[in-house]
Amino acid sequence: NSIIVLISGNGSNLQALIDAAKDSTLNATITLVVSNKKSAYGLVRAAEAGIPTLVLTLKEYIDIGKSRVDYDIALAKKIKELNPDLLVLAGWMHILSKEFIDYFPEQIINLHPALPGQFDGAHAIERAYEAFKRGEITETGVMVHKVIPEVDKGEPLLVERVPILESDTLEDLEARIHSVEHRLIVQAVIKFFKLVAF
Ligand code: GRF
Numbered sequence: 001n002s003i004i005v006l007i008s009g010n011g012s013n014l015q016a017l018i019d020a021a022k023d024s025t026l027n028a029t030i031t032l033v034v035s036n037k038k039s040a041y042g043l044v045r046a047a048e049a050g051i052p053t054l055v056l057t058l059k060e061y062i063d064i065g066k067s068r069v070d071y072d073i074a075l076a077k078k079i080k081e082l083n084p085d086l087l088v089l090a091g092w093m094h095i096l097s098k099e100f101i102d103y104f105p106e107q108i109i110n111l112h113p114a115l116p117g118q119f120d121g122a123h124a125i126e127r128a129y130e131a132f133k134r135g136e137i138t139e140t141g142v143m144v145h146k147v148i149p150e151v152d153k154g155e156p157l158l159v160e161r162v163p164i165l166e167s168d169t170l171e172d173l174e175a176r177i178h179s180v181e182h183r184l185i186v187q188a189v190i191k192f193f194k195l196v197a198f
Contacts, residue, residue, distance in 0.1 A: 001028035001193050004084040006092040007035050011042020013090035016182035018049045031082050036094045072100035098149040108147035111185050113177045115141035120152035129173050132164045139163045142180045144188035158188045
């Protein structure tokens, strides 16, 4: 059960996977952590856990006149060399093209801090909070879904609803969502390997 985790920032969800693999809650090995940002703190988390890292930035491709698809294909080829069973997008903030996804059919899952179809795309938590402030919703959620070319549209693997409280600040909601994410991402990987096994 080999996993490659793709990150762009803090890597708190990566950390949840590292911890679960270490204490054997998760029977899997993280063979590589990929980041599209040199400054991603998740790279430090990976290094501290002895996990190899790869940084590939879109900027270095665009700067030499290459395209997003060139970047995606180069990234896919590097990842394919390790032949992982599963790719986990955990705080990965780069929309992957069909060209990339086709290298790993049914093998990519993404963590998104919203309910299916609610707040697809970036800044989902803030957008849910603003909808709450406008009285439009009283809850939001977290999901882990299969990755397809349409952003955040793939079939959900796990969904968990998250209440929004009257007293909540945006920070309160973010903290509640992140704690759900850290649990859900591990459960989703466990579920994925159970489904694949059979
Ligand atoms: C999380 O809400 C994740 O779902 C979103 O980015 C946030 C930070 O994730 N895509 P992490 O701490 O970098 O794992």
